[in-house]
Amino acid sequence: MQTAAEIQFAEAIRAVEDPATSPEERAEMLMEIAMGLQIKPKSPAQLRDAVTLYQRALAELPESAILLKARIRARMGTALQTIPDGGTDALRQACECYESVLPILYQQGKPEEAAEVELNLGLATQGLASQGAARIQDAIQCHHRALRVFTKEAYPQEFAVLHNNLAIAYLSIPVTDERGKMREAMAVQSFEEVLKVINLIDHPSEYAMIQNNLGNALQYASSSHALENNLRALEAYDEALKVRNPRDTPVEYANTIANKANVLRNLPADTKTGVGQSVREQAVELYREAIALFEQFGLHDRSELLSASIAEIEQEHEHSGEGKVIH
Known part of the structure; x- marks a missing residue:
């Protein structure tokens, strides 16, 4: 039939x-x-x-x-x-x-x-x-030519898509020199440009995606302001989590809390986040929650990576004489 x-x-x-x-x-x-x-x-x-x-x-x-x-x-x-x-x-x-x-x-x-x-x-x-079959610089040039027409005022949706694409393109180029740091800054700026035309109320899923991507860009930027960038990344992930939740978007939620945990584990141990736990304890708690969701949806590779992160945190604590992180 x-x-x-x-x-x-x-x-x-x-x-x-x-x-x-x-x-x-x-x-x-x-x-x-x-x-x-x-x-x-x-x-x-x-x-x-x-x-x-x-x-x-x-x-x-x-x-x-x-x-x-x-x-x-x-x-x-x-x-x-x-x-x-x-x-x-x-x-x-x-x-x-x-x-x-x-x-x-x-x-x-x-x-x-x-x-x-x-x-x-x-x-x-x-x-x-x-x-490896084309030059990313050619893609960037295409997006910039499109932005001559798709301005923020006249075509906000296309403007947002283009800046998201640009940010991803900038971040895909390996950081090998000072220009790499500039591209990372341009990626952050592009994500911030997108957030000028989309908002939590009217575009919730897009807002969450961009906030998550912004957090990643800030977290992994090779900057001399690592602590400041990491704290800004936490804010971005928390914005994404206003939309992403384990009921409606479980995999996206797991991705974001895993990203947030990555930031927390790399913060100085005495950093205050207003939760009442050490940043390491918060990281492990989020990793475990993300692992459970990844396992539920058959994403075993992701859960294995997070399990390895927990093992590394516990090993670091044992070597420092602090004992294991509370589960």
């Missing part, structure tokens, strides 16, 4: 065979159906079907339909980019789509169209860079 998606795909192919419609109408119909397949796809096959429909739409059009071809090829790039098992090949094909249409969109399209393609090209390039 055919699924609804398979029926929709077959109907799209039949529709383009109607001689009463023009090539442009057939192409636009195929593009719209393909875009529909991309909304909450139930399998990678639906995204591959969308790519097939975009290719069929392009084949329908005469060479003179330059702008429409560019728009369809840009949409095809988004389908390729989101195929979960597509690997580097799909990402490379997506980048080729984006790069081929950018000159046309800059010349004939709307500024927002070109900026959206720059954003997607930046994301696809970041994906390739994480696999």
Whole structure:
């Protein structure tokens, strides 16, 4: 029995065979159906079907339909980019789509169209860079070009996405010199820029994600102000925990409390956090809570890392003559 998606795909192919419609109408119909397949796809096959429909739409059009071809090829790039098992090949094909249409969109399209393609090209390039198949600096340049259009005032959502992407890109570059420290500072600044346009009430999940990421950026920054950064990181994690909880978002909650525990274990032993426990005791307590949640969801690698952290804390205490941390 055919699924609804398979029926929709077959109907799209039949529709383009109607001689009463023009090539442009057939192409636009195929593009719209393909875009529909991309909304909450139930399998990678639906995204591959969308790519097939975009290719069929392009084949329908005469060479003179330059702008429409560019728009369809840009949409095809988004389908390729989101195929979960597509690997580097799909990402490379997506980048080729984006790069081929950018000159046309800059010349004939709307500024927002070109900026959206720059954003997607930046994301696809970041994906390739994480696999050693592209330069992260090229992704950063794409995001900055998109920010010329997607300003904080006019396009707050896109502005936030771009700054989040930029921060992640900055942090992915190894810190090997003074410029590395500057990139870390720029990552923190980008996360803070995002927090100017999203808030706890209207965008709770995004707010929690950015606060968590900000905490990580502050915690691992190679700065001479380590204590100040760590205390700021604790504040960021506590903000994230206003949204993340063990009932509604258990894995995200576990990630954040584990990150918070990492900060606590690295604070000076006499640091006051207003909880009534030593920072080491607080860290162990949070680690144990996170381990229980990771085990519950089968994330054994993460729980093993945290168990090793607890063992290290207890070993440090034994060597210092303080005995084991209270469980």
